[in-house]
Amino acid sequence: MNSLKALFDQDTWQEIFGSISKNRTRTVITVIGVLWGIFIYIALSGAAKGLDNGFERQFENIAMNSMFVWAQRTSIPYDGFKIGRNIELKLSDIEYLKKRVPEIEFVAPRNARGVFGGTSPLVVRKNKSSNYNVYGDFPEYTKIATKKIYDGGRFINEEDIKYRRKVCVIGERTQTELFAEDENPIGQYVRIDNIYFQVIGVHKYVPGGGFESDGDIFIPFETYRQIYNSGESVQWFTIAAYDDADVVAVEKDIKAVLKRIHRVSPDDERAFGGFNLGEIFNKIVGFSKGMTLLSLIVGIATIIAGVIGIGNILLISVKERTKELGVRRALGATPAEVRNQIIIESVFLTLVAGILGIILGAFVLAGINAATLDLTDFPYTNPTVPIPYILGALFIMVFLGTLIGLIPAQRAVSIKPIDALREE
Amino acid sequence: MIQIKNLHKSYKMGASSLHVLKGINFEVEEGELVAIMGSSGSGKSTLLNILGMLDVADEGDYILDNVPIKDLNETKAAKYRNKFLGFVFQSFNLINYKSALENVSLPLYYQGIARKERQVLALDYLQRVGLKDWATHLPSELSGGQKQRVAIARAMASRPKVLLADEPTGALDTKTSYEVMDLIQKINQEGKTILVVTHEPDIAQMCKRIVQLKDGVIIEDKKVEQVIASKYVQ
Ligand SMILES: Nc1ncnc2c1ncn2[C@@H]1O[C@H](COP(=O)(O)OP(=O)(O)OP(=O)(O)O)[C@@H](O)[C@H]1O
Ligand SMILES: [Mg+2]
Numbered sequence: 020m021n022s023l024k025a026l027f028d029q030d031t032w033q034e035i036f037g038s039i040s041k042n043r044t045r046t047v048i049t050v051i052g053v054l055w056g057i058f059i060y061i062a063l064s065g066a067a068k069g070l071d072n073g074f075e076r077q078f079e080n081i082a083m084n085s086m087f088v089w090a091q092r093t094s095i096p097y098d099g100f101k102i103g104r105n106i107e108l109k110l111s112d113i114e115y116l117k118k119r120v121p122e123i124e125f126v127a128p129r130n131a132r133g134v135f136g137g138t139s140p141l142v143v144r145k146n147k148s149s150n151y152n153v154y155g156d157f158p159e160y161t162k163i164a165t166k167k168i169y170d171g172g173r174f175i176n177e178e179d180i181k182y183r184r185k186v187c188v189i190g191e192r193t194q195t196e197l198f199a200e201d202e203n204p205i206g207q208y209v210r211i212d213n214i215y216f217q218v219i220g221v222h223k224y225v226p227g228g229g230f231e232s233d234g235d236i237f238i239p240f241e242t243y244r245q246i247y248n249s250g251e252s253v254q255w256f257t258i259a260a261y262d263d264a265d266v267v268a269v270e271k272d273i274k275a276v277l278k279r280i281h282r283v284s285p286d287d288e289r290a291f292g293g294f295n296l297g298e299i300f301n302k303i304v305g306f307s308k309g310m311t312l313l314s315l316i317v318g319i320a321t322i323i324a325g326v327i328g329i330g331n332i333l334l335i336s337v338k339e340r341t342k343e344l345g346v347r348r349a350l351g352a353t354p355a356e357v358r359n360q361i362i363i364e365s366v367f368l369t370l371v372a373g374i375l376g377i378i379l380g381a382f383v384l385a386g387i388n389a390a391t392l393d394l395t396d397f398p399y400t401n402p403t404v405p406i407p408y409i410l411g412a413l414f415i416m417v418f419l420g421t422l423i424g425l426i427p428a429q430r431a432v433s434i435k436p437i438d439a440l441r442e443e
Numbered sequence: 444m445i446q447i448k449n450l451h452k453s454y455k456m457g458a459s460s461l462h463v464l465k466g467i468n469f470e471v472e473e474g475e476l477v478a479i480m481g482s483s484g485s486g487k488s489t490l491l492n493i494l495g496m497l498d499v500a501d502e503g504d505y506i507l508d509n510v511p512i513k514d515l516n517e518t519k520a521a522k523y524r525n526k527f528l529g530f531v532f533q534s535f536n537l538i539n540y541k542s543a544l545e546n547v548s549l550p551l552y553y554q555g556i557a558r559k560e561r562q563v564l565a566l567d568y569l570q571r572v573g574l575k576d577w578a579t580h581l582p583s584e585l586s587g588g589q590k591q592r593v594a595i596a597r598a599m600a601s602r603p604k605v606l607l608a609d610e611p612t613g614a615l616d617t618k619t620s621y622e623v624m625d626l627i628q629k630i631n632q633e634g635k636t637i638l639v640v641t642h643e644p645d646i647a648q649m650c651k652r653i654v655q656l657k658d659g660v661i662i663e664d665k666k667v668e669q670v671i672a673s674k675y676v677q
Contacts, residue, residue: 346537349530353522
């Protein structure tokens with residue numbers, strides 16, 4: 020109560036400013052200690068957050084818990100089959116997979132020309148032509164990997180599949196390479212391997228997320244099947260598990276089911292390939308969480324060290340000022356008044372240092388942000404420190420400042436005034 | 444104004460203990476100017492510190508302005524000091540980073556007087572000790588005599604009942620000592636009760652009463668014909 024009154028008393032501050040500004044070196048050294056601490060904290064956790072944001076941006080267009088699964092050759096003879104048998108995924112696998120592995124949310128079978136060996140189909144528009152990878156897709160695919168389609172266009176839909184329409188979604192590079200700048204490609208026709216396709220959309224390329232590129236062309240799965248004669252076979256499945264599923268376990272289950280369907284030895288590790296984005300993502304998240312935690316620990320440790328420094332210096336200064344404090348008490352300062360003054364000094368110094376550190380840290384983060392703004396392949400975005408973290412840090416500083424101030428404050432009043440006055 | 448009865452004080456130093464005050468009895472009326480004399484180590488400062496509530500006696504009664512001083516905790520003692528007592532020390536004890544004016548207003552700050560009023564009062568006291576023009580100067584820019592006058596202004600600023608001065612002229616030359624005593628006499632003439640500890644007989648003669656201490660007891664207590672200090676100050 021008393022100390023609260025002192026806190027809002029102009030005279031208290033007069034006294035504190037007096038003692039702070041009259042002991043300049045002490046004040047500066049003290050402030051630097053804590054400033055450094057909070058600066059480290061802000062800079063580190065901001066940087067960690069930037070990395071975090073960066074990774075998140077890399078993966079924002081693909082479901083976190085998704086994976087690709089494809090078939091290879093057997094490496095173990097099994098069930099009367101020889102080693103080295105070529106396996107092909109089939110459309111009918113999907114039903115089994117969904118039935119046996121309930122954690123699966125979506126399965127999108129995909130076929131492609133020019134991705135895994137083979138040449139990319141030639142795509143012709145009027146007098147312009149180039150080779151692009153062509154994918155056969157179901158609409159489900161966008162539930163796993165979002166495709167941003169530019170205004171006016173759309174992705175493949177159920178009707179396209181049903182009627183085996185000859186429609187395609189082209190990439191932004193395809194657009195710039197095959198169309199004039201002021202031309203709207205939607206509704207126009209391109210020839211893919213000599214078959215006319217109508218353009219229904221242009222997808223925006225987002226970096227990251229596998230082997231796709233800004234030149235990819237997507238056509239309905241059924242159309243692909245017809246023109247390339249792919250029958251029942253599927254080159255790979257893109258599978259998304261439910262959010263709460265353990266992606267590593269799901270991948271194992273999926274492979275086990277596929278081995279059973281295709282009569283492959285359960286121990287054959289080579290028959291099916293897989294690329295588990297979820298697993299990788301978890302590792303990255305773990306890494307950036309670790310970074311955040313590390314910066315939190317390092318930052319807080321540095322802050323604590325800084326505050327302890329303040330306590331030390333205040334303790335020294337209290338010793339130096341023993342006589343002054345004795346005089347004050349002879350003149351009528353109560354122990355509480357002396358104590359409060361020192362604690363408020365401690366908290367004030369801590370806070371000033373902290374706020375300076377936050378400002379400095381913010382500048383450095385702004386600098387890092389400006390420097391990494393054009394780096395598209397380096398995962399680093401918007402390095403910020405959440406406000407609650409900053410408030411938390413300030414709160415910790417006030418708390419520690421008070422706590423550490425108690426030591427010199429107690430020492431200041433533990434001496435009898437008569438002994439304090441006798442001090443030389 | 445002051446009544447003390449059978450005051451005892453000893454200092455413990457390890458196993459042994461030093462009996463410094465061995466039953467002091469005396470009274471001081473309002474408006475008196477008392478010199479306390481005695482050889483070094485006779486307990487003068489100890490007595491003054493107990494009167495100033497900077498230290499506590501082991502035994503005995505102390506009544507200040509009809510208030511029995513007992514069961515003091517530090518907070519209570521601080522409030523009494525602030526209300527009843529003004530201190531003048533041999534070594535001035537000004538706060539070195541505060542100006543003369545700020546030093547004088549410090550006891551007023553602890554009395555809870557508002558800043559504006561404090562400054563007016565402090566300046567008034569500085570004027571009374573003839574140092575109005577030095578208000579903004581730091582102690583390091585003042586002479587010994589000037590420092591002691593600032594200290595006296597500071598002691599007076601809280602309008603105490605009693606002024607306690609422990610060898611106020613101990614660090615000053617004769618001429619400056621007389622100037623300080625002149626000031627003390629003038630404050631006394633306005634009715635303030637003052638106790639001065641001193642070694643110097645000429646300073647003691649400028650008081651109205653001399654109390655002699657020896658080995659922790661009062662051996663002599665007499666009224667004297669006061670020598671007027673201003674006669675020695677031009
Ligand atoms: N805090 C203390 N601890 C132990 N002994 C003390 C303490 N203060 C004073 N003394 C002793 O008590 C005795 C009286 O001291 P005091 O300071 O009262 O003497 P004094 O009369 O003021 O002497 P002086 O004229 O030298 O100032 C001295 O022997 C001194 O050593
Ligand atoms: Mg003495």
